[in-house]
Amino acid sequence: MKSKRIGQRTVKLQNKPKIISSASVVGPKEGEGPLRDYFDLVLSDDLFGEKSWELAESKMVQTAMETAVKKAGKKLSDVNYLxxxxxxxxxxxxxxxxxxxxxxxxxxxxxxxxxxxxxxxNAMMIDGGFADYILSGTSSHYCTAERQFRFPLELGNQKPMTAQWTVTGAGSILMAAEGNGPYVKYVTIGKVIDKGIDDGNNMGAAMAPAAIDTIYSYFDDTKDDPNSFDMIVTGDLGKLGKQITQDLLKERGLDISKVYTDCGLKIFNLEEQDVHCGGSGCGCSATVFSAYIYDKLMKKEFNKVMLVSTGALLSPTSTLQKQTIPCVAHAVVIVNE
Structure with a gap:
């Protein structure tokens, strides 16, 4: 069988897995940001009618997933995998x-x-012929993340300026073997990178090396031109991590500055909303992609986008054991016909 691998790390999808719909749900603060008109639902309160923040977050991602299926004119029973x-x-x-x-x-x-x-x-399973429809999505919530990873909100702890604001939001996409919409052309799976940062309030600097490694690997594998993209967007590096990524890639001979931005900078107005270095959390890249970027792709205002979601793989246990922060970044290249 002919390999679909390109270079060391990248896979080229041959059967054009289509993203046929998307949906997003965000909290009140996110609804006050510059992308407010793109979201499907802006909550009036962070509890979403539930008795805990964790249940509210679950309801958010469930709502986003149900909405994505409905917008595609499908039923939940049509979906093969979640x-x-x-x-x-x-x-x-x-x-x-x-x-x-x-x-x-x-x-x-x-x-x-x-x-x-x-x-x-999603893309590899659809491309391999293992499913006709796959629904995926993720979420984060400012209050659940603060409670688990940092301090109880009741303490009112001050954040250093390197910190970011966890997005209260959920995003979902429905991918299909056939249908209308942009398709996934390449995926590059990230390696876990740890450069020794142990400050949970400096996630941008911790995650930037993983983003650098994945982005550089994609271009090394494919020999693609960075300026052929309408947007290369990282997940949630924020202001500091974005600058580190851009500068260190340039040192390696890869200049993406003309097309590069970060979801953590798109979802909030940094000057007016007091989020320090920008947005973070699973819901950051999920909502920015499923709302703003997908809308631009569907309108053909964007024809080629690279989404590089970035993740810090720490836990309360690893923090208590004084471990550094391992990070990973995965890249998806989405194009129009």
Whole structure:
């Protein structure tokens, strides 16, 4: 069988897995940002009618997934597999959503890289002929992430300026073997990279080396031209991590500065919303892609995009054991016909 691999790390999809719909749900703060008109649902409160933030997050991702299926004119019973995950212990929000949706479920954990990780798996399964429709998505919630990874909100701890604001949001896409929409042309699976950073309030610097490794590997494998893209967008490196990524890639001879941005800078207005270095969380790249970027692709305002979701693979246990922060980034290249 002819290999679909290009170079060392990249896979070229031959059967054009189509992204036929997307949906997004965000919290009130995100709804006040520059992308507010692109979201399907902006919540009036962070609890979404539930009794805990974790259950609210689960309801958000379930709503986004149901909405994506509905927008495609399909039923949940049409979907062959559901792929999802999030930041919370044992991927509670995604698992509880899968309980309600009753679709065969593959739970994944890539921290904030989960959106692109799910899209990589979707595309390869569709391309391989293993499914006709695959639904995937992820979520994060400011309050659930702060409670698990940092400090209880009640303490009112001050954040250093390198910190980012975890996005309260969920995004989902429905991928299909046939249909209308942009398709996945390439995927590049990331390696786990750890440069020794142990500051959980400096995620941009921790994750940037993983983004650099994956982006450089894609271009080394494919010999593609960075300026052929309408947008190369990382997941949630924020202001500091974006600058590190751009500068260090340029040192390696790869200049992406004309087309490069970060989802953590797109979803909030940094000057007006007091989010320090920008947005973060699984919901950051998930909502920016499924709302803003997908809309631009469908309108043919974008014809070629690389999404590189970035994830910090720390946990409360690893932090208590004084471990550094291993990180990963996965890349998906989406094009129009």
């Amino acid at each position: 792929i999802g995950g999030d930041l919370i212990n044992q991927i509670l929000p995604a698992s509880f959503a899968a309980r309600e949706l009753a679709i065969p479920f593959l739970g994944i954990y890539g921290a904030c890289s989960t959106m692109a990780e799910g899209m990589c798996l």
